[in-house]
Amino acid sequence: MSVILGNLLDNAINASSRLEKDKRLDLKIDYKRGRLFINLSNTYNGILNYKGDKLITSNKDKEAHGIGMKNINAVLDKYDGVMEIDHTENIFTTIILLYLND
Secondary structure (H helix, E strand, C coil): CHHHHHHHHHHHHHHHHCCCCCCCEEEEEEEECCEEEEEEEEECCCCCEEECCEEECCCCCCCCCCCHHHHHHHHHHHCCCEEEEEECCCEEEEEEEEECCC
16 A cells, blocks of 8 residues: 555655646545545646656656556556556546455
């Protein structure tokens, strides 16, 4: 959980902090019947970097950044979770579903 939430929140806070106004972060976590849902939306400047179909870091220091989403994906692969990423021109949303044992 710390890998997932830590990286998601770090990315969201970093993206929103680049804005001068209208900064917003909305986190919803729900657990029902062995399923954990995480929905995180944040405002961002509308600029995303892709390499093929992969979202890559927009930080200048590529050596020290850009591994967060890889780490999240590694956890999701290990625990049979899924992640969906969606974005509009100024809202970035990540939805995660994990199946947990009660």
